Amino acid sequence: MINKTIRQSAWLFVVPVVLLVAFNALIPLMTVVNYAFQETFGDNVFFWEGLTWFEQVLNSDRFHDAFLRQIMFTSIILLIEVPLGIAIALSMPRKGPWVSVCLVLMALPLLIPWNVVGAMWNIFALPDIGLLGYSLNSMGIDYNFTQQPISAWATMILMDVWHWTSLVVLLAYAGLTAIPEAYYQAARIDGASKWAVFKWIQLPKMKRVLTIAILLRFMDSFMIYTELIVLTGGGPGNSTTLLSIDLVKLALGQFDLGPAAAMSLIYFFIVLLICWVFYTLMMKNEKQ
Amino acid sequence: MxxxxxxxxxxxxxxxxxxxxxxxxxxxxxxxxxxxxxxxxxxxxxxxxxxxxxxxxxxxxxxxxxxxxxxxxxxxxxxxxxxxxxxxxxxxxxxxxxxxxxxxxxxxxxxxxxxxxxxxxxxxxxxxxxxxxxxxxxxxxxxxxxxxxxxxxxxxxxxxxxxxxxxxxxxxxxxxxxxxxxxxxxxxxxxxxxxxxxxxxxxxxxxxxxxxxxxxxxxxxxxxxxxxxxxxxxxxxxxxxxxxxFSHPPINVTTIVKSSGVIAIPGVTEWQCPEVFRDRPDGEYLLGIRPHHLSLTSPERDARLVTISGTVQLAEISGSVSLVHMRINGNDWISESGGIHPHSIGESIKVYMHLDGCLYFDRDGTAIY
Structure with a gap:
């Protein structure tokens, strides 16, 4: 017994969104999908290949290595940036004239264009003329990020920490300032230690913003390209070739469009999957 | 131990x-x-x-x-x-x-x-x-x-x-x-x-x-x-x-003049000076009267009252209580009475002031009992 009148005209209201999403996401994505399942030799001549490229990418050592490097990089910077960001936010003043000074200083690295960040750190770290590289070497530390994988990794991580810890700081600081003063008073009356205040009041109250901070840092670090291509270009050798750099080498360096398209899709779904798992876990935690 | x-x-x-x-x-x-x-x-x-x-x-x-x-x-x-x-x-x-x-x-x-x-x-x-x-x-x-x-x-x-x-x-x-x-x-x-x-x-x-x-x-x-x-x-x-x-709605405060056993709100009304007040020198004092001691209805017979007239500026009814803001001889007063008493703005009105509810103060605000 359905008495509803169904008006077909209602669909018209959805059309703008459909068009927007189509042009914005679906159509560009479909061209990649197109390449991922076919072989082409130019002139718009395509041969159906099925899942060949996917199998090839997923079975290649090259992809495995890049993926492992990527996981390692993201894990390291998350492990450094999140605790460091919280620590800095905790030590920032809550009121007074220094608040704005601190906030501006914190926001500065976020305002610099990404390729400039890469160029800055490249020059800064150069072993012969860069301030960092030259100082380290004159202190007797053998450092050359253009030749030693370990030096390259250290520089890459240092650069990312410098560039992005601020984001965690700003989010954590926003979470901290939202805690009413009365909580701290109540904790003092209970005789809570600084650690207890952090563990039982500040951390639980910061949970939401930290979830967002971790999620953002995960996604951005998993897709890092610009700063890195300027800093190391993936070298020395392949030691800092993370997923995005590997993908560009494959697509534009070797012009293997099929495998590159397949890899793009795999890459995309990995990011999507991890974010989804992460978010669901966090939200489930929240509900309990 | x-x-x-x-x-x-x-x-x-x-x-x-x-x-x-x-x-x-x-x-x-x-x-x-x-x-x-x-x-x-x-x-x-x-x-x-x-x-x-x-x-x-x-x-x-x-x-x-x-x-x-x-x-x-x-x-x-x-x-x-x-x-x-x-x-x-x-x-x-x-x-x-x-x-x-x-x-x-x-x-x-x-x-x-x-x-x-x-x-x-x-x-x-x-x-x-x-x-x-x-x-x-x-x-x-x-x-x-x-x-x-x-x-x-x-x-x-x-x-x-x-x-x-x-x-x-x-x-x-x-x-x-x-x-x-x-x-x-x-x-x-x-x-x-x-x-x-x-x-x-x-x-x-x-x-x-x-x-x-x-x-x-x-x-x-x-x-x-x-x-x-x-x-x-x-x-x-x-x-x-x-x-x-300690008064909500706010207490009404006005200047009064005491002279030879009579207290007057100049130009409004006057009444016999109460016992406690009698020894004080003549001159200006302050009167505080809580809004519920200014009622729209005539209360029990033996209460000591004076009547005051003014014009209604605003009449609010909140629950079972009526609040009337009025102007009496250039001053703003509030009266509070039980029951619902609708009044329109600008209307002339008569209120009963309970003399037992009057609080008397010195010019510096110290209470006189």
Missing amino acids: CIYAASITRFLALSVELRNVDKVVDGMVHIHPVNLLLQDREFNVLLGATLSGKTTLLRLMAGLEKPSSGEVLFSGKNVTGVSVQKRNIAMVYQEFINYPNFSVFDNIASPLRVAGKKPDQIKQEVGEIAELLRLSEFLDRDIASLSGGQQQRIALARALVKRASLVLLDEPLANLDYKLREQLREELPRLFVASGSTVVYATSEPEEALMLGGHIAMLHEGKVVQYGKTTDIYRRPGNLESARI
């Missing part, structure tokens, strides 16, 4: 004394020198408008702030320099302050755990308090899933279970809905006084202060203008400020 004595003092209520305590922050006087003695096991109310210094006074008693000068004494012992956690106090705030990711049980149990009590004991004491505040069915729940009223009851339960010697309540019911507020207002003095604590309750609502009873300290711009039994102060405020703070 020694341990026994110590555990007794832990549960003993305190008298709280402020001796010449003041608070100055960056040259701004937040609290003028205060002398105040709150007896043990009393329910004390701090009444004053927003920014009158209620919270600062509570914080000074708690030890969350240090007085700029003067001493804070608990049962005669100077505790001015003693830290908050050693004073055995509990505080409840206007905001609902609980540990965000503890269950209800763990929240109520937290002061007992800090005190190092045994799990059986904790379970029993939390159970009793939860029963008292009707929280038993929520004990396993998460704080975030509860309503504001429930959260505030948990904060109150935490203060009760601690059996603190001094309990400070900073407008604890201000953020609750009307019905819950009424109900807790009745229960709170009973609960806390029964627990043997000395209680200080800050509020900005005169009606709430009256319902809570006990003793009251009237605060005005960082000064304690009067302290005493709540009902006494309501009936006989010591000065104009007390009368003003």
Whole structure:
């Protein structure tokens, strides 16, 4: 017994969104999908290949290595940036004239264009003329990020920490300032230690913003390209070739469009999957 | 023996004394020198408008702030320099302050755990308090899933279970809905006084202060203008400020002239000078009259009354009470009467002023009795 009148005209209201999403996401994505399942030799001549490229990418050592490097990089910077960001936010003043000074200083690295960040750190770290590289070497530390994988990794991580810890700081600081003063008073009356205040009041109250901070840092670090291509270009050798750099080498360096398209899709779904798992876990935690 | 004595003092209520305590922050006087003695096991109310210094006074008693000068004494012992956690106090705030990711049980149990009590004991004491505040069915729940009223009851339960010697309540019911507020207002003095604590309750609502009873300290711009039994102060405020703070809707104040046994509101009305006032020299004084002593209806026959006429400026009906704002000889007056009395703006109106409700003050605001 359905008495509803169904008006077909209602669909018209959805059309703008459909068009927007189509042009914005679906159509560009479909061209990649197109390449991922076919072989082409130019002139718009395509041969159906099925899942060949996917199998090839997923079975290649090259992809495995890049993926492992990527996981390692993201894990390291998350492990450094999140605790460091919280620590800095905790030590920032809550009121007074220094608040704005601190906030501006914190926001500065976020305002610099990404390729400039890469160029800055490249020059800064150069072993012969860069301030960092030259100082380290004159202190007797053998450092050359253009030749030693370990030096390259250290520089890459240092650069990312410098560039992005601020984001965690700003989010954590926003979470901290939202805690009413009365909580701290109540904790003092209970005789809570600084650690207890952090563990039982500040951390639980910061949970939401930290979830967002971790999620953002995960996604951005998993897709890092610009700063890195300027800093190391993936070298020395392949030691800092993370997923995005590997993908560009494959697509534009070797012009293997099929495998590159397949890899793009795999890459995309990995990011999507991890974010989804992460978010669901966090939200489930929240509900309990 | 020694341990026994110590555990007794832990549960003993305190008298709280402020001796010449003041608070100055960056040259701004937040609290003028205060002398105040709150007896043990009393329910004390701090009444004053927003920014009158209620919270600062509570914080000074708690030890969350240090007085700029003067001493804070608990049962005669100077505790001015003693830290908050050693004073055995509990505080409840206007905001609902609980540990965000503890269950209800763990929240109520937290002061007992800090005190190092045994799990059986904790379970029993939390159970009793939860029963008292009707929280038993929520004990396993998460704080975030509860309503504001429930959260505030948990904060109150935490203060009760601690059996603190001094309990400070900073407008604890201000953020609750009307019905819950009424109900807790009745229960709170009973609960806390029964627990043997000395209680200080800050509020900005005169009606709430009256319902809570006990003793009251009237605060005005960082000064304690009067302290005493709540009902006494309501009936006989010591000065104009007390009368003003303790009246809602605001008390009507006007200049009167006394001359040879007659008191007159110039150009309005006059009546026989009351006994207490007779010895005073002639001249100008101030009259305070609460709105409910200006009624629209003629009351019982033997009440001493004078009638005053004016024009209606605004008539509000709130519940079963009518408030009429009117203009009498260039002054604005408010009258409050039971029942519903609609009046239109600009209408001429006659009100009955109860002479027994008149409060007389010197020009400097000191009450005359």
